[in-house]
Amino acid sequence: MQSLKGLKIESFPVKGLYKIDDLIYFDGPLLSFYANDGGDNYLYYWVDVDDFCNRWVVFPVELAELNDYLNGKITLYSLVNSSLTGYIVDLDDDLETQNVLLIQISDLPADYLPEINSIYSCERTSEEIFLNYYSKKYKKGILQTHFSGGNKIGYGTMNLHLFSKLMNNFTDLNDGLGNSFYKTEKKRQEFRNKDKKEDKEKAIRKSDYLNTFKFDIVTTQAASFSVLLKTVDQEIGFDGTPTRADKYIEFLSGFLSGSETLDTLKEYAHQIDASTINHYESFLKLVDESHSKFQIGYLNTVSKSAFSNQIDANQAQRIIYNLQILDFESEETLNIIGKFVALNIKAGKYTFESSDDKSSGTLRGEALKKCLEIAFNKTYQVEIQRKTSKKAAGKKPKNIDVLKSIIEIQETQQEIEL
Amino acid sequence: MYKYQTEIEALNECNIKCPPEELYSFEGSLYRFIHPVDCKESIKNNKPVSKINPRRRLEDEKKCIAHASLSCFESDKEAEMFILKRSLDNKKIYKSVGCCIGEFHISEKDGARTDSSKDGHFSFFEYAGTDLSNKYKITREFTKCNP
Numbered sequence: 001m002q003s004l005k006g007l008k009i010e011s012f013p014v015k016g017l018y019k020i021d022d023l024i025y026f027d028g029p030l031l032s033f034y035a036n037d038g039g040d041n042y043l044y045y046w047v048d049v050d051d052f053c054n055r056w057v058v059f060p061v062e063l064a065e066l067n068d069y070l071n072g073k074i075t076l077y078s079l080v081n082s083s084l085t086g087y088i089v090d091l092d093d094d095l096e097t098q099n100v101l102l103i104q105i106s107d108l109p110a111d112y113l114p115e116i117n118s119i120y121s122c123e124r125t126s127e128e129i130f131l132n133y134y135s136k137k138y139k140k141g142i143l144q145t146h147f148s149g150g151n152k153i154g155y156g157t158m159n160l161h162l163f164s165k166l167m168n169n170f171t172d173l174n175d176g177l178g179n180s181f182y183k184t185e186k187k188r189q190e191f192r193n194k195d196k197k198e199d200k201e202k203a204i205r206k207s208d209y210l211n212t213f214k215f216d217i218v219t220t221q222a223a224s225f226s227v228l229l230k231t232v233d234q235e236i237g238f239d240g241t242p243t244r245a246d247k248y249i250e251f252l253s254g255f256l257s258g259s260e261t262l263d264t265l266k267e268y269a270h271q272i273d274a275s276t277i278n279h280y281e282s283f284l285k286l287v288d289e290s291h292s293k294f295q296i297g298y299l300n301t302v303s304k305s306a307f308s309n310q311i312d313a314n315q316a317q318r319i320i321y322n323l324q325i326l327d328f329e330s331e332e333t334l335n336i337i338g339k340f341v342a343l344n345i346k347a348g349k350y351t352f353e354s355s356d357d358k359s360s361g362t363l364r365g366e367a368l369k370k371c372l373e374i375a376f377n378k379t380y381q382v383e384i385q386r387k388t389s390k391k392a393a394g395k396k397p398k399n400i401d402v403l404k405s406i407i408e409i410q411e412t413q414q415e416i417e418l
Numbered sequence: 419m420y421k422y423q424t425e426i427e428a429l430n431e432c433n434i435k436c437p438p439e440e441l442y443s444f445e446g447s448l449y450r451f452i453h454p455v456d457c458k459e460s461i462k463n464n465k466p467v468s469k470i471n472p473r474r475r476l477e478d479e480k481k482c483i484a485h486a487s488l489s490c491f492e493s494d495k496e497a498e499m500f501i502l503k504r505s506l507d508n509k510k511i512y513k514s515v516g517c518c519i520g521e522f523h524i525s526e527k528d529g530a531r532t533d534s535s536k537d538g539h540f541s542f543f544e545y546a547g548t549d550l551s552n553k554y555k556i557t558r559e560f561t562k563c564n565p
Contacts, residue, residue, distance in 0.1 A: 019477060027467040027489050030508050044476055049514050054474045065472055076507050093472040115506040123535075194448035221482075 001050045002109065002146040004088055006101030012058070012089055015038055020133045023070070024122050028319045031076070033066070035133065040065070042312055044089075045080065047112040053098050057112060059105065063133075070126035071223040071306040073155070081105055089234070100144045126223055131299040134218055141231045141245050141300035143169065143215060148224035149312070156222030161224070162290055174252070176276025178213025181204055183332070184271055212244045213252075217369035246305035249298045253307040256296070259319045269328035274388040274397030281310075281323050284316040326390060334359070334384045337409060340374050344412035346416030351404055352382055359384050361401030379409040421529075421544040422466060422486040423543035429482055433468070437543055448490040448524055448531070448542060449497045451516035453536035463516070464488060464550045474514055488539035490531070490552075494519045494557045496538030501560070512560055520554035528553075 016036035022041075024031035032044045041061050048055040060083055068074045083105055090099035129145060134142040147166065153161035186204055193200045215229035231245040242250070255272075258264035261279070269277070287294050295310040311319070338354030348368055352361045361384070363371050374380070383405040390397035420426055420437075429436040453459040462470045468485045479485070491497035497519045504511045528548045533538040544550070 024504075024507055026504055026511075028484065029476055030474075030504070032476055046474060046508055048510050049472065049474065054514075055473055056476075087491075091472075091476070095475070095477065110511045113509075115509070118506040121503055147500070292524070363558060 001048055001053070001055055001090070001165070004101060004103060004112075005107040006088060006103035007159060009102050012097060012100050014042060014058075014088060016044060018136065020136055021124065021129050022115045023120075023124060023129065033061075033129065033133070035137065037137075043079070045076075051377075052092040053092050056089045056091065057086055057103075057105075057108065058089050059083040063130075065128065067126050067222055070120055070124070070129060071155075072119050075116065076114040076120065077116050082257060090130055093125050096318070104366045116146070126221075127297050128299075129227065131220060131297055131303060133231065135299045135301040138218070138230050139302055140233075140305075141243065141249065141298060141305065142229070143229045143249065144226050144295075144297040145229070146224070146226045146295040147296070148293045150290045151344075152290055152393060153224045153292055156385065157223060158225040162286065162292075166210070166248065166283060166286050166294070167227075169279045169286065172279040174213055174215075176273055176279060177252050177255060178209075178248060180215065180276070181248045182209040185209070185247075209244065212248045237300055242302060242303050242305045243300065244302050246298075246300050249305070249307050253296070253298070253309050256309040256311065259322060260315060262322045265319075265322050265326060266328060269326055269390075270330050273330070273332070273386075274390065274399060277326075277390070277397055281320060284311070284320050284323075286319065287311055287316040288313045290313055329383065329387065329389045331387045334386055335381065336384065337360065337379060337381045339379055343371060343374060343376075345371055351405070352380075352384075359386070359399075359401045360405070361399075361403060363403050365404055367403045367406050373387070374406070374407075381409055420486060420544040421546050421548055423546065425468070425485040426482070429480065429485060432480065434482060436486060437530075437532070438482050438541075439532055441532060441543055443526040443530050444524065445526050446524060448522050448540075449492070449494045449519055449557070450488060450490045450522065451497065451501065451512075452520040452556070453516045454518055454559070456558070457517075459513075459516070459525055459540040476544075483541050487543045489515075490522075490540055490541070490542045490558050492534050492538040495520060500537055500539065517560050518556045521557045522550055523546060523555040524553070542562075 009184040010082045014036065016038065017034040017040070018036065020033040020035055022029040022032045025388055028044045029044070034042045034044060040061060042058055043058045043061050045059070046054060047057050053408045057078065057080070061079065065074065065079055069076060069079045082098050085106055086103055088099070088101040088103055089097060127146065131142050131144055147153050152162045168362055189201055189204055214232040216232055218228040218230050220227050233243065234380045235245065237246070240379060253270050258268055291313050293310060293312040296304055296308065298305070298307045334353040334357070336357050336359070340350060340354055341353050343350035348363045349361070351358070382403055385404055386404045389400070390409045426436045452463045456557065466485055466487060467473060468479055501511065527545065529542050529544040531543070532541045
């Protein structure tokens with residue numbers, strides 16, 4: 001192997017690097033992406049071989065530049081040369097390091113550098129690579145929402161108005177689907193426990209599921225415009241065993257793809273409340289009107305769960321049509337804490353508001369008897385039976401609420417609950 | 419029974435599906451990179467990459483294709499296109515994978531193959547007893563080959 005200008009050092013100094021992915025692979029890796037928990041990101045770039053060792057140039061890389069390279073915006077030549085220094089590492093067949101040199105990239109011989117037109121042409125996408133990167137970094141599932149197409153989305157930029165409207169509706173859709181997922185899981189568990197006399201599963205609580213569908217923003221990324229989100233849920237995953245968050249994304253993914261087929265959508269409609277359907281329709285109208293494409297990608301490298309979906313303008317139109325001809329009825333019981341804002345005792349009608357819900361409907365049974373004691377400045381916990389129905393021909397879903405019980409919450413109780 | 423059955427079984431024990439997909443026997447030509455016989459690197463010819471010393475790897479390979487199959491192409495044109503693209507990134511790639519394209523004449527008894535990807539690449543799993551060393555002719559030699 002040819003001798004090179006550089007400073008021979010004892011060992012490779014960057015510790016704790018783990019492999020994110022092979023970016024170029026043919027009969028073994030040719031360019032591999034490594035990172036460590038300290039935030040160092042390195043590329044191993046294969047340059048030579050002799051009878052005993054393979055030679056690698058190892059150099060630090062900025063994530064934004066790596067992303068540009070993977071999206072064909074810059075060449076491998078530019079990427080290598082963007083680093084001033086790097087290392088030559090000779091690895092033998094047992095992966096023992098035989099030689100380490102600290103080098104200046106500008107001192108590398110020409111045949112150790114890529115060609116000037118070395119545009120990335122392999123199958124791995126930047127989305128796959130960065131999902132892998134962030135999932136390995138945070139050791140949990142990462143959700144990518146990706147917007148492309150239309151004239152309001154560019155490489156790494158997006159019209160704020162469109163973005164905020166899309167994300168608002170997506171967030172509301174996500175919250176609604178999250179609640180539906182919890183209810184579905186609870187029903188499944190009740191079904192499993194039904195015939196068991198002993199060893200019943202511990203009842204799942206809503207509080208355990210609240211974080212399942214909550215996300216924190218990790219970063220935004222170019223190509224075209226992506227937001228990477230990590231699940232808030234702290235459940236520890238295991239190889240091959242999906243977490244609650246993984247299962248929720250499977251539910252979300254199943255709903256998005258299922259909504260393209262009317263029969264599948266009808267099955268979901270029993271589990272999903274009307275406002276969620278409305279937010280989904282608003283979201284799809286935005287996708288359609290902006291001629292954009294929406295994609296989600298999800299990866300949990302610990303549990304090895306992966307899902308992806310995409311909805312373009314044409315698909316959005318089909319789903320909107322399905323939503324408009326959807327005819328469904330669902331029923332649920334709500335327990336909410338808040339205050340009465342209107343009461344018509346003679347007609348048996350009420351309006352009740354909590355911090356995140358509002359209900360108007362009819363008083364029945366115990367609630368009707370108790371309504372004479374109601375004060376507008378007091379806080380109550382109420383049980384409401386909500387029936388949602390939606391008839392075909394484009395009408396919006398309608399809620400029919402029946403208030404069944406009223407319990408006054410004392411000031412001290414409120415403080416404890418808060 | 420495959421030529422690298424032991425390796426396949428070891429991977430299966432690690433829950434790695436190997437061979438990776440449904441394979442099928444075929445008769446005809448396949449193309450792969452080789453070193454000329456008068457070159458000392460020719461001892462690396464027609465071996466899965468995990469059998470080539472020193473292996474081009476950065477950690478333990480647990481890929482089925484690395485242990486039990488040979489990289490092949492549907493045509494010499496596709497093989498050439500592939501290596502030309504790769505050589506833009508890694509100028510010495512010929513030194514590692516071979517500087518010639520060999521056309522191999524395969525019978526159904528020699529092995530089974532995967533479907534090819536859009537660039538014409540596929541994996542060939544030899545059956546036990548297969549020896550490809552006398553079944554090829556060189557169709558192209560790259561000028562950059564100077565091992």
